[in-house]
Amino acid sequence: MGKFSQFLTKYYKKEVGKIVFENGLSLNQLSLEMWERLGCSQIDPSVLSRVMKGKRLFSFRQLRVFCDLLDIPQLDRNNLFKNLEEDYLNRCGEFPEEAEHYILSEFINKQDALDSLVKMLPEVKTSLIQSLYDKLIPQEGKMSTIGLAFKKRSYYKLIKESVRLKNINDKLGSYNVKIPVCGFQRTVSNFEDNCNCGYHLALYGVIERGTKQLKNRVKIQQEVNKWINYFFPVQRMQESLNKNSYKIA
Numbered sequence: 001m002g003k004f005s006q007f008l009t010k011y012y013k014k015e016v017g018k019i020v021f022e023n024g025l026s027l028n029q030l031s032l033e034m035w036e037r038l039g040c041s042q043i044d045p046s047v048l049s050r051v052m053k054g055k056r057l058f059s060f061r062q063l064r065v066f067c068d069l070l071d072i073p074q075l076d077r078n079n080l081f082k083n084l085e086e087d088y089l090n091r092c093g094e095f096p097e098e099a100e101h102y103i104l105s106e107f108i109n110k111q112d113a114l115d116s117l118v119k120m121l122p123e124v125k126t127s128l129i130q131s132l133y134d135k136l137i138p139q140e141g142k143m144s145t146i147g148l149a150f151k152k153r154s155y156y157k158l159i160k161e162s163v164r165l166k167n168i169n170d171k172l173g174s175y176n177v178k179i180p181v182c183g184f185q186r187t188v189s190n191f192e193d194n195c196n197c198g199y200h201l202a203l204y205g206v207i208e209r210g211t212k213q214l215k216n217r218v219k220i221q222q223e224v225n226k227w228i229n230y231f232f233p234v235q236r237m238q239e240s241l242n243k244n245s246y247k248i249a
C-alpha cells in the first residue's frame with residue numbers, strides 16, 4: 001500500500017464489508033459519478049477499487065474529480081496531490097501522461113551543449129559562446145548557495161524535498177519560474193494548481209531551501225535563475241545571445 005492509498009482511507013469506511021465514502025456513496029456509485037465527470041471514460045469500480053487498495057494510482061485528473069465529488073478541503077487536497085506525486089516518484093516508469101516530465105530529459109553536458117550552440121548560431125564567434133557559457137551556466141558539480149551541488153542527483157533530491165513540503169504557503173508563491181518545457185510561469189501557493197512537472201517541483205525545492213537559508217526574495221530569485229540555467233543551458237544561452245544581439249560575423 002502506497003502513501004496515497006493510506007491517506008485515502010480517511011475518506012471512506014467499511015460497513016459490513018462494503019466501502020462507504022464520506023458523502024454516503026458506495027464504491028459503485030462513486031465510480032459512476034466519477035465516470036460521468038471524466039467524460040464517460042477512465043474509471044470503473046474495479047479501477048477505483050484497485051486505487052483504494054494501492055494496486056494502482058489515480059491520474060491527476062481522476063484525483064481532481066474525486067476531490068470535487070467528496071468536497072475535500074484545500075489543505076487535504078494539497079496533501080492528497082503531494083502523496084500521489086510521491087507515490088509516482090517511488091514507482092519509476094509508471095508515470096501518467098501529465099507527469100511525464102519527471103522522467104528527466106537527459107542532462108546535456110557542457111561539451112555537447114557548446115557543440116550544438118556553435119552549430120545553431122554560426123554567426124556568433126565560438127570564443128564568445130564559450131565565455132558567455134562560463135558566465136551564465138553553473139559549472140557541473142559546483143556548490144550552490146543553498147547547500148546543494150549543481151548535479152543531476154540534486155534534481156531528484158529537490159523534487160523529493162518539494163513533494164514532502166508540509167505546506168506550500170504564500171512565501172513560496174509568485175517566483176518567476178518560466179522554463180522552456182511548459183507554460184507555467186509563476187509559483188503558486190496551491191499545490192494542486194502546480195504544474196506537476198519535475199523541473200517545477202525541483203524549483204519549489206530551491207525556493208524552500210532559499211526561504212530558509214537566503215531569506216531575501218531577490219537572492220532567492222537569483223538562485224532559482226541559476227538552477228533554470230543549469231537545467232536548460234542551450235535554451236538559456238540562445239535567449240541570452242538573442243537578447244543581447246551578439247551577432248558578430
Ligand SMILES: [Zn+2]
Pocket residue numbers: 181182183184195196197198199200
Ligand atoms: Zn512545469
